[in-house]
Amino acid sequence: MNGIRSIFTRNFNWCSRKSNNNSSFSGRLKRNVRNIIIVGIIGVGTYHGYRKYHRYQWINAVNDLNENLGRKPRLIVLGTGWGSVSLLKHIDTSKYEVICISPRNYFLMTPLLPSVSVGTIETRTVIESIRSLIGPHIQFLEANCFNVDINSKTISCKTNNESNQSTFNLNYDILIVGIGSENNTFNTPGVEQYAHFLKEIPDARRIRAKISDAFEFAMIPTQTIEEKKRLLQFIIVGGG
Numbered sequence: 001m002n003g004i005r006s007i008f009t010r011n012f013n014w015c016s017r018k019s020n021n022n023s024s025f026s027g028r029l030k031r032n033v034r035n036i037i038i039v040g041i042i043g044v045g046t047y048h049g050y051r052k053y054h055r056y057q058w059i060n061a062v063n064d065l066n067e068n069l070g071r072k073p074r075l076i077v078l079g080t081g082w083g084s085v086s087l088l089k090h091i092d093t094s095k096y097e098v099i100c101i102s103p104r105n106y107f108l109m110t111p112l113l114p115s116v117s118v119g120t121i122e123t124r125t126v127i128e129s130i131r132s133l134i135g136p137h138i139q140f141l142e143a144n145c146f147n148v149d150i151n152s153k154t155i156s157c158k159t160n161n162e163s164n165q166s167t168f169n170l171n172y173d174i175l176i177v178g179i180g181s182e183n184n185t186f187n188t189p190g191v192e193q194y195a196h197f198l199k200e201i202p203d204a205r206r207i208r209a210k211i212s213d214a215f216e217f218a219m220i221p222t223q224t225i226e227e228k229k230r231l232l233q234f235i236i237v238g239g240g
Contacts, residue, residue, distance in 0.1 A: 074097045075173065080105070081180050084102075098137070099138070105142045106129055109128075113203070117204045117208050118211065
């Protein structure tokens, strides 16, 4: 009788332990699910909060720039080309409050554009972030300047964001215009309609696509020798 009682006792204790383990596992699972839900809610809220902060951060920056006018002479540089970048890299920011404004937030190595056109190098090789070049002591704003009022020493700009375009004004003491120049056609008829310019990255990409299409079209077996020669004939105007 005592042997039967001990067997019953051991089985009962084993069942109790299994029941407690199941309850413990169920509790841990509920806690983990609850924690995941809380973390997910916090993450979504943080993401949307960051987007709103990032969206309006530039507005506060522009307001701060106007409020700080008068502490140091404000020098505004328009453009991120060779001349502008050379000036920005050597200017003494302890004497001037420097702001760079351009719709292009990178510096372009224009001598390498022909290599991009023929596929020798990739696009990312010929550009460098303007912020990494000018350093942290110069403020950069990605925008288009569409008006300069020399009487009040004020420029009007429009943000370069197509989905959220806004305008703002900035006062200046010194204004440097280094936006480059337009392509000169010398009034040659048909140039703008039939020729490709090579000045910016989109130009290089268009030329590369045209060259690739010409080679692919010339590879078609039904093409005649004369047509292949016509397709693979390229004319380069200018020796810059």
